[in-house]
Amino acid sequence: MTNLQDKKVYDIESFNKEDWSSAYKNVEKELTKEPLKISRGKSIKNLNGTLLRNGPGILERGGQWVHHPFDGDGMITSIKFENGKPFLTNRFVKTKGYLEEEKINKFIYRGVFGTQKNGGILNNVLDLKFKNIANTHVVKLGDEVLALWEAAGPHALNPDNLDTIGLTTLNGVLSPNEAFSAHPKIDLNSKTSSELLVTFGVQTGPKSTIRLMEFNNAGENSGELLIDRKDTFNGFAFLHDFAITTNWAIFLQNAIDFNPLPFVMGQKGAAQCLKSNPNKKAKFFIIPRESGLFRGQPPLIIDAPEGFVFHHVNAYEKDCKIILDSIFYDDFPSVGPDENFRNIDFDKYPEGKLKRSTINLKSKTSELETISEQCCEFGVVNPKNLGLPATFSWMASTSQKQGNAPLQAIKKINLISKEELSWSAGPSGFVSEPIMVPSEKSSEEDDGFLFIILWNGKRRGSDLVILDAKDLKELAVYELPISIPHGLHGSWVN
């Protein structure tokens, strides 16, 4: 096991908010197979594969800004490595709403996170239609590349040039525009297939139904739905992410209420109507995977710890327990109707912390332990360890040890010893979710690369940074020919 020592490379010099907020602007152009020039380090010999990233690419139209970057239309970036040489292609996802708004350069849809149409409450009241913005994640399923947004169906893209093919039902698996999570898990350890894509969709209301789907994602019948299961739970469910183990799919239903009235009345976006309810208990919904030992059995419902979770890092089974690592917030972080997201006061928002839930399936109880007090998000493990015990996790974190601030560092943490190692892009660099690509030659868990799209506040542009996953040494930096706003999720396709 690698012994990690905190190298204390943190740059404690405070960040400049304009360096951070300057990333929030529209992506200006679409490029095709643009060769990238290395600006520091050396290219990775024999590297082949494609980095795919999704995130908001349109944040302003006709002088009106979105209220929250999560309301921005999706823009996909692909960086394809051919024997170590990278080529960039980027495309907006040409959704129906994107095309309509692009034509007149004006927002004509309200956003879930609070973007309103011009014209005040009267122009927004009772307008409940929404735009599928396809901005959250991008993955390969079968022969297709899918741009995902959790409240509606996936958009299929041409894998070669990222041109939008259109909304897909995945060969009839989904009903038209059926909700399809933006957090699929790739299971490389199943007996069913060498690669499974496990995902879900939620239909919510006074009762909520989770549809759990497992697709074959390798070989001849890649893209085929193998397993399909539906479970209904009482109450409104807000489920952004989930976790899998060999036998279980684990959902954390936060203790929140949804009061749709301000949304219906045109005052708030739907997500701004979510509110923590201190009198409520969060719940784990633990659904047996139909490929596992407990197929056909009903789900377990177990009280969960206090706090709010968007993202899980990993889960695994140990004896009769599930160990689940997640990023916990003290409360639901939402940008209020009178706040400007480009000028938020970080101190007023709860920070994410890496915590471990131990869920006892026998006693039906759970316990919470804090792994690290430092603010972080976007935690990953080696994809080969997903659903199994993992020693290491990599994540985006603040440069500073305490309090909330933009994510400026990449941290590696030993989940057993809790030792940490960090690489900081501070004071003027801002990181995103690290994509961990394991080394093909080595079976060591931390042998591989980390790919990070970074906002370089100094030159007001985006860089691709490749780090060594073992020691976080900077291997290569490429200055990108497009500026990419702070983004969301991505994947690596071999």
Ligand SMILES: [Fe+2]
């Ligand atoms: Fe997410």
